[in-house]
Amino acid sequence: MKIVIGEGSCGIAAGALKVHKAIENALGDDCKIKIGKTGCVGMCFLEPVVDIYEDKKLIRRLVKVSEKDAENIVFAAKTGDFSKIEYLEISSEDEEFLNRQTRIALRHCGTIDPTSLEEYKASGGYKAIEKVVLKMTPEEVIEEIKTSGLCGRGGAGFPTWYKWNAARQSKMEGKKYLICNADEGDPGAFMDRAIIESDPHCLIEGMLIGAYAIGASEMIVYVRAEYPLAIKRLENAIKQAEKAGILGENIFGSDFSCRMKIKAGAGAFVCGEETALIESLEGKRGMPRLKPPFPAQRGYFGEPSNINNVETFANVAWIIENGGAKFAELGTENSKGTKVFALTGKVKRSGLVEVPMGKTLREVIFEIGGGIRGGKDIKAVQLGGPSGGCIPKKLLDTVIDYKALSETGAIMGSGGMVVMDESACMVGMAKFFLDFTAAESCGKCVQCRIGTKRMQEILTKITKGEGEEGDIELLEELCEGVKEGALCGLGQTAPNPVLTTLKYFRKEYEEHIFEHRCGAKECSAMLRYEINPEKCRGCTICAKNCPAKAISGEVKKAHVIDKNLCIKCGACSKVCRFGAVEIF
Numbered sequence: 001m002k003i004v005i006g007e008g009s010c011g012i013a014a015g016a017l018k019v020h021k022a023i024e025n026a027l028g029d030d031c032k033i034k035i036g037k038t039g040c041v042g043m044c045f046l047e048p049v050v051d052i053y054e055d056k057k058l059i060r061r062l063v064k065v066s067e068k069d070a071e072n073i074v075f076a077a078k079t080g081d082f083s084k085i086e087y088l089e090i091s092s093e094d095e096e097f098l099n100r101q102t103r104i105a106l107r108h109c110g111t112i113d114p115t116s117l118e119e120y121k122a123s124g125g126y127k128a129i130e131k132v133v134l135k136m137t138p139e140e141v142i143e144e145i146k147t148s149g150l151c152g153r154g155g156a157g158f159p160t161w162y163k164w165n166a167a168r169q170s171k172m173e174g175k176k177y178l179i180c181n182a183d184e185g186d187p188g189a190f191m192d193r194a195i196i197e198s199d200p201h202c203l204i205e206g207m208l209i210g211a212y213a214i215g216a217s218e219m220i221v222y223v224r225a226e227y228p229l230a231i232k233r234l235e236n237a238i239k240q241a242e243k244a245g246i247l248g249e250n251i252f253g254s255d256f257s258c259r260m261k262i263k264a265g266a267g268a269f270v271c272g273e274e275t276a277l278i279e280s281l282e283g284k285r286g287m288p289r290l291k292p293p294f295p296a297q298r299g300y301f302g303e304p305s306n307i308n309n310v311e312t313f314a315n316v317a318w319i320i321e322n323g324g325a326k327f328a329e330l331g332t333e334n335s336k337g338t339k340v341f342a343l344t345g346k347v348k349r350s351g352l353v354e355v356p357m358g359k360t361l362r363e364v365i366f367e368i369g370g371g372i373r374g375g376k377d378i379k380a381v382q383l384g385g386p387s388g389g390c391i392p393k394k395l396l397d398t399v400i401d402y403k404a405l406s407e408t409g410a411i412m413g414s415g416g417m418v419v420m421d422e423s424a425c426m427v428g429m430a431k432f433f434l435d436f437t438a439a440e441s442c443g444k445c446v447q448c449r450i451g452t453k454r455m456q457e458i459l460t461k462i463t464k465g466e467g468e469e470g471d472i473e474l475l476e477e478l479c480e481g482v483k484e485g486a487l488c489g490l491g492q493t494a495p496n497p498v499l500t501t502l503k504y505f506r507k508e509y510e511e512h513i514f515e516h517r518c519g520a521k522e523c524s525a526m527l528r529y530e531i532n533p534e535k536c537r538g539c540t541i542c543a544k545n546c547p548a549k550a551i552s553g554e555v556k557k558a559h560v561i562d563k564n565l566c567i568k569c570g571a572c573s574k575v576c577r578f579g580a581v582e583i584f
Contacts, residue, residue, distance in 0.1 A: 001033045001077045006049040006110060008040025008197045009190075009229055010351075014047035015066065022070035023050075033077050039198020041110025042352035043097055046090065049110075052077055061095075062088040093370070094349065100368045102330065103354045104338050105153075105191075105314035109198035114233050117240040120201040126246055128317035129208045133254040138168060141213040145316070147324030149336030154181055154272070154309035155384070155413045156489070157335070157402040163306055166296035167214040170304035176216040177305040178207055180313060181277055182223035182230070185269035186385030187436060189416040191340045192310035194352055196223065196230035199314070200237035204247070204260065206313030209320060211258045214306050218259055222277055225264040234262060269386075269440035272414075273488045274307040276442065287442045288488035309414065311340055331357030335401045339412070345382075345419035348373045353417075355400065362396040365419055376421040380504070384413025386433040386440075387493035389500030390426060409500040411493065425520035426505040427512050430497045431459040437494040448491030451482035455498060465526040467513035476502060521583050524568045528584040531572075533558035535580035542572040542581060 005011070005020045020037065027033055041049060046063035050073065053059065062073065065088055072084040082089075103109075112119040120126070132141055146161035167176060180203065184192040196203060207219045223231055238260050241247040249257045268286045271277045275289035278300050299305025315337060319327045328336045335357035341364065343353045348370035355364060361381055365371065372378050380390045389410030391398065398404055405412050420429065438452040455478050458471050479495035486492045502509060511517050518526045531542070531551075538556040543549075550566040553559030561572070573581040 002036060002053040003033065003073065003077055004036045004038050004051045004053060004113075006039070006041055006047065006051075007037040008110075008194055009227075010040055010044040010194075011047045011049060012229070016048040018067050019048050019050065019065050019070065022067040023073060026070040026074040030074075030078070033074070036113055037115070038112060039109050039114045040194045040352065041098070042101075042106060042194070042354075043094070043349070044351035045349050046094060050088075060085075061090045063090050063094070064088070097349050097351065097353075097368055097370070100363075101354050102338050102356050104318050104327070105195065105311050105340050106198075106352060106354045107318065108202060109194060109352070112199070114198050114200055115236055117201065117237070117244060120199070124321065125201050125317075126205055128320040129205050129212070129246070130252050132209050132212055132320060133252050133256045138213045138215065141209060141320070142168065144320060144324045145213070148315075148319045148327040149324075149331070150312065150315055150319060150327065151335065151402070152308055153311035153315075153339065153414065155387070155411065157412060160308060160312060163296060163308070164210060164213050166294070167216075167304050167306040170296055172297070172304050175218065175303050176214055177300045177303060178211040178214060178216040178219045179274075179277070179281070179300065179305055179307045180207055180219070180221040180223075181272065181274065181307055181309045182221055182227070183265050183267075183271050183277065184224060184227075184310075184414065185267065185272050185440070186387075186414055186416045188344045188418050189342045189385055189414050191342055191352060191415050193227050193230050195310050195314050196227070196234050200230075200234045201241065202314050202317065203234070203310055204237055204241055206316035207260065208246075208251070208258060209316050210306065210308065210313065212256055214304075216306070217257060218261075220261055220263055220281065220300070222263045222265055222271070222281060224267050226267055231262060231264060238262070268442070269436070270442045270488070270490050273490060276488065277307065278305065285442070287444045288490075290487070311415070332399065332401045334403045339400060339415060341415045341417040343369050343417050343419070345417075346372055346374070346376070346378075346421040346424075347419040357400055359400050360397050361391065361400065361417075364400070364417070365396070369419070372419070372421050374421070376423065378419065379422045379424050380420045380426065380429075382410075382418040382420065382429070382433075382497070383416070384411040384493075384496070385416040386436045387411065387490065387496055388413045388416065389496040390420075390429065390504065391500070392504040409496065409503060411496065423520055423522070425463075425518055425522035426501045426508050427459065427518075428463055428520070428522050430501045431456070431463055433497040434459055434494070437490065441490065441494075445485070445487040445491060447482045447485035448487070448494065451478055451486075452491070452494050454478055455482070455495070459498070462509065462512045463518075463523045463525065465512070465516045465523070467509075467516075469513070471513055472502065472506070472509055524570070527568050528563070529561050529566055529568060529570075529572060530582050530584065531559050531561055532580050532582050535578050537578055537580070539577070541575050541577070545571045545575045547571060 280286035
C-alpha cells in the first residue's frame with residue numbers, strides 16, 4: 001500500500017506539505033505502508049489531493065484533504081476499511097474532469113514522483129531518446145515531427161518541424177543551441193509550470209530529441225524566477241540525468257553529446273517573444289530584434305538557435321514512441337494533436353485541461369469544467385491571455401483550432417482560458433488587460449509604447465464615467481495603428497481584448513459613455529450606494545464597517561449614506577443581512 005500526496009504549487013498552497021507531515025507522523029514506524037509525492041494532476045479545485053495505491057493500482061482518490069484527516073487515512077490504508085474517509089473520496093461528477101481529457105503532454109503529471117528518475121524510466125521515460133540516437137537520423141526525427149503536425153504551443157502555432165529543419169540546415173559555422181521558453185507570463189496561465197514541476201524529465205527528453213534533430217550541443221531552459229519549485233525540480237532532474245549518462249558526453253554510447261543549463265528570467269512578459277528572450281539570455285535588456293535574420297540563422301550570440309515552449313517539448317517523446325501519424329489522428333485538419341488549457345475564472349472545476357483539437361469551447365467549459373458556479377449564466381471566455389480576445393456566449397460552439405479561434409478575433413495563445421459570468425464588465429475587462437500590456441511594453445517601438453498607453457487612458461476615462469462621444473472610434477483607430485505598426489507579437493496582439501469587446505459588447509461601451517452607467521456594477525466610480533429605508537432595520541452593522549464613516553443613523557432606525565463621504569468600496573453592501581443597501 002502506498003499513500004501519495006499531490007505536491008505541485010497549487011497543492012502546496014492548499015496545504016499539501018502539512019498533510020504530508022501529518023500522515024508521516026500518523027504512520028510512525030510502520031514500514032509496510034509507503035508515503036510518496038507526485039506533481040499536479042490538474043484538479044486544482046480539489047487540492048490537496050491524496051491518492052492511495054495498491055500494487056501500483058490507484059484504489060482511492062481523496063480530495064480537499066486536511067491535516068485532521070491523517071489518522072483516518074492511515075487507518076484506511078492499514079485495514080482496508082475506508083468507511084471513515086468516504087467524505088473525502090472524489091465524486092463521480094468531479095471525476096469527469098479527468099475522464100473527458102486526452103492527456104499526452106500531461107501524461108505523467110500527478111502519476112509519478114517528479115523527483116525520481118526511476119519512476120520516470122519505469123513509465124517508459126528516455127526510451128524515445130535512446131531510439132532516436134541509436135536508430136534514427138536527424139532527418140528522420142524531423143520527418144516524424146512533420147508527420148505529426150505538431151505546432152508550437154507557445155501561441156503562434158508555427159510548425160515545429162519547420163523551425164527544427166531551418167536550424168538543422170543552417171550553414172553557419174560554430175555551435176547550435178536549443179532553447180526552451182518557460183517564461184510563461186500570461187496572467188492565469190500555469191501549464192508550463194505544472195509540467196516542469198510534475199514531469200521535469202519529460203522536458204529534458206523532449207529537448208534532447210530536438211537537440212539531436214538540429215545538431216545542438218547545448219540546451220538552455222529560460223524559466224521565470226517566480227517558479228522556484230519548477231527550477232528546483234528541474235535542477236534535480238538535470239543532475240540525475242547527468243549521473244545516469246543521459247545528459248553529457250556520448251549519450252547512450254552514441255556520438256551525440258549535449259548539456260543543459262537553466263536561466264532564471266526576471267519575469268518580463270515581452271521575453272515570451274523569442275528574440276527578446278535571446279537578448280535577455282545574452283545579459284541585455286529583453287527587447288525584440290528585427291527579423292530577419294531569424295534565430296535559426298542568427299540567434300543566441302549570433303549562432304543558429306531554435307526556441308520552443310515547454311508544452312511543445314512535452315509532446316515530442318510521445319510522438320517518437322507512438323509515431324507521428326498517431327498524434328495526427330487527433331485534432332482537426334488545421335490543428336493536430338491535443339492542447340493544454342489553464343481553465344480558470346467563474347467555472348466550477350478549475351485546473352489544467354488537455355483535450356484534442358476540435359473540441360468546442362462549450363464542451364471544455366461545461367462538460368469538463370462543470371459550467372458556471374453560483375447559478376449564473378456565462379457571458380464570455382477570454383482566450384490567449386492579455387494578447388487574446390473575449391469570445392461571447394453565442395460563439396461557445398467554436399472549435400478549438402488555430403484558424404477557427406483567429407476568425408473570432410481571439411487567439412489560441414499559450415492556453416489561458418478565463419471564463420466570465422454575467423456579472424463581468426467587459427469594458428473593465430479590456431482595461432484590465434491593457435493595464436497589463438501597457439506596463440509590460442518594452443518601449444522599443446512607438447506604436448506599442450505610446451499606442452497602448454493612449455488606449456489605456458481612454459479605457460480608464462470610460463470606466464470612470466468620463467467617456468465622450470468619439471472615444472469608441474478613437475479606440476478603434478488606435479487599435480488598428482498599434483496592430484499594424486508594432487514590432488513584435490506583444491504590440492501586434494495587445495489590441496485584441498479591446499477589438500473583441502468592441503465587436504461583441506459594443507453596447508456596454510455605449511452605456512458607459514452615453515448613459516454613464518455600468519450595467520455589471522463593477523466600475524466603482526460610476527456607482528451610487530443608497531440605503532432603502534423600508535428594508536433597513538437599523539442594526540448599525542453597515543455603519544460599523546464603513547471605513548469612511550459615511551453612514552449615520554440611530555439604532556433600530558433607517559440609516560443614510562453621505563454621498564460626499566462615500567468612497568464606494570462596497571463594504572456596506574457586503575455586510576448588510578437584509579438587502580437594504582442598493583447599488584445604482
